[in-house]
Amino acid sequence: MAAEIEINRNLIEISPIFKKEYLPSISVDCIVFGFHDGNLKILLVRLIHSKTWSLPGGYIKKDEDLEKGASRILKERTGAENIFLNQFKTFGKVNRSEQYFKDYPDDMWHKQRFLSVAYYALTNYSLVQPEIDGFSDACEWKDINDLPDLMMDHQEMLNEALLQLRRDLNYKPIGLNLLPEKFTMPELQKLYEVILDKELNRGNFFRKMKRYNILTKLNETRKGGAHKAPDLYSFNIDTYNSALENGFQEGW
Amino acid sequence: MAAEIEINRNLIEISPIFKKEYLPSISVDCIVFGFHDGNLKILLVRLIHSKTWSLPGGYIKKDEDLEKGASRILKERTGAENIFLNQFKTFGKVNRSEQYFKDYPDDMWHKQRFLSVAYYALTNYSLVQPEIDGFSDACEWKDINDLPDLMMDHQEMLNEALLQLRRDLNYKPIGLNLLPEKFTMPELQKLYEVILDKELNRGNFFRKMKRYNILTKLNETRKGGAHKAPDLYSFNIDTYNSALENGFQEGW
Numbered sequence: 464m465a466a467e468i469e470i471n472r473n474l475i476e477i478s479p480i481f482k483k484e485y486l487p488s489i490s491v492d493c494i495v496f497g498f499h500d501g502n503l504k505i506l507l508v509r510l511i512h513s514k515t516w517s518l519p520g521g522y523i524k525k526d527e528d529l530e531k532g533a534s535r536i537l538k539e540r541t542g543a544e545n546i547f548l549n550q551f552k553t554f555g556k557v558n559r560s561e562q563y564f565k566d567y568p569d570d571m572w573h574k575q576r577f578l579s580v581a582y583y584a585l586t587n588y589s590l591v592q593p594e595i596d597g598f599s600d601a602c603e604w605k606d607i608n609d610l611p612d613l614m615m616d617h618q619e620m621l622n623e624a625l626l627q628l629r630r631d632l633n634y635k636p637i638g639l640n641l642l643p644e645k646f647t648m649p650e651l652q653k654l655y656e657v658i659l660d661k662e663l664n665r666g667n668f669f670r671k672m673k674r675y676n677i678l679t680k681l682n683e684t685r686k687g688g689a690h691k692a693p694d695l696y697s698f699n700i701d702t703y704n705s706a707l708e709n710g711f712q713e714g715w
Numbered sequence: 716m717a718a719e720i721e722i723n724r725n726l727i728e729i730s731p732i733f734k735k736e737y738l739p740s741i742s743v744d745c746i747v748f749g750f751h752d753g754n755l756k757i758l759l760v761r762l763i764h765s766k767t768w769s770l771p772g773g774y775i776k777k778d779e780d781l782e783k784g785a786s787r788i789l790k791e792r793t794g795a796e797n798i799f800l801n802q803f804k805t806f807g808k809v810n811r812s813e814q815y816f817k818d819y820p821d822d823m824w825h826k827q828r829f830l831s832v833a834y835y836a837l838t839n840y841s842l843v844q845p846e847i848d849g850f851s852d853a854c855e856w857k858d859i860n861d862l863p864d865l866m867m868d869h870q871e872m873l874n875e876a877l878l879q880l881r882r883d884l885n886y887k888p889i890g891l892n893l894l895p896e897k898f899t900m901p902e903l904q905k906l907y908e909v910i911l912d913k914e915l916n917r918g919n920f921f922r923k924m925k926r927y928n929i930l931t932k933l934n935e936t937r938k939g940g941a942h943k944a945p946d947l948y949s950f951n952i953d954t955y956n957s958a959l960e961n962g963f964q965e966g967w
Contacts, residue, residue, distance in 0.1 A: 486739075486830070487738075489741065526809055527809065528809050529805065529830060550804060553781065553832050555775070556780050556781070557778060578775075578832070580805050580807070630886065630962065633885060633962075634885055710882065
């Protein structure tokens with residue numbers, strides 16, 4: 464209890480430094496999905512001062528581009544580097560953040576109203592080694608189907624990020640850096656099924672993937688199973704990157 | 716010249732009121748596309764103080780939800796009401812706004828760094844009667860192919876809004892409130908062609924629209940032309956609204 468009071472006094476004492484360094488009214492939150500072994504995870508931190516789980520987030524420096532700030536915040540908070548962040552929505556309801564600190568002094572930095580610019584990313588879980596910083600006592604991958612309670616509107620942010628990720632599957636390729644260099648069609652299908660949280664028809668999936676023209680069929684099969692050895696594929700980096708930039712030519 | 720100095724002094728004098736009423740660091744800009752008679756237009760205002768053309772924009776009140784603020788700003792600036800605004804991106808590069816007022820006093824409201832939350836809408840041009848407010852001397856629909864120079868990064872915002880609108884065509888229906896209640900397939904196709912800025916294949920368009928299941932074929936034809944009278948359609952409001960909410964079931 465004494466330690467808790469100490470931590471909260473620190474948040475008050477640090478406020479003048481925050482005011483000098485960061486833009487008021489604006490925060491950033493990052494929803495980082497990790498894929499590993501057929502499971503979808505999310506990167507969370509537990510804040511020391513409140514012991515609540517939170518998305519990794521922070522503030523934009525006065526002389527820093529928004530996009531650069533988002534990457535810096537994610538790195539400082541979790542150790543995760545070189546992750547491509549997709550901005551998808553700014554959350555701005557009254558009382559989304561300020562009520563959270565309502566019992567604290569008015570000049571405390573964290574107590575002001577923040578609009579939060581939210582980013583999502585999908586990354587290879589095993590490439591990120593979560594690290595805590597001075598504001599958290601835990602930084603962990605949590606299974607998407609077994610999440611702790613999240614602070615403020617962070618569960619809503621997470622839900623909307625997942626909807627956006629699913630929507631993006633309709634016009635952008637995914638899988639590079641998430642799957643091994645050589646993979647089978649069922650392994651790729653599993654990735655889509657985990658994100659969409661539903662089973663897909665095998666024949667339809669195969670035809671759709673072929674139409675997208677982002678795969679190279681290798682002259683190799685995966686050996687060692689009990690069944691017929693399945694074909695191996697790799698991504699065609701050129702057509703994959705072109706589709707990432709221009710979208711699948713499925714549309715109008 | 717004297718009038719110009721007067722106007723800029725007004726922006727300085729009004730600053731304490733703005734500081735009291737609005738959240739710092741945050742602005743909103745609205746990209747309103749209008750469709751009329753086979754043309755795509757955009758709603759712009761010309762600012763009195765600088766005589767530059769600008770997207771309709773403004774600031775969020777301290778006790779106001781972001782989404783409500785965006786609608787209020789659009790109404791105050793242009794007179795346009797009941798327009799569904801889609802938030803699509805927050806623009807946050809250093810110097811995107813603050814360099815614009817660099818010769819003014821530091822305590823001037825407009826001179827601070829703003830991140831701008833951008834919204835777009837597509838509406839029926841003839842339902843909006845543009846009105847000026849106290850900060851502008853013109854509010855007009857401009858043809859998308861014949862635009863004046865825009866202030867700050869507003870041209871970039873407009874370009875990105877158009878990309879987002881085109882992307883949205885892949886999973887959301889459009890046309891309701893833009894076309895008359897009864898319309899022909901070529902009229903609907905023309906709407907898509909104007910937004911996409913390219914010609915579409917008539918047969919493919921017809922098949923795709925049928926698959927979307929949002930049209931009702933009427934037992935009427937459009938009479939009076941030199942050619943065979945074309946079939947008339949209307950939107951099936953139930954399936955249209957369902958597709959608007961859930962997206963076309965074309966995806967995964």
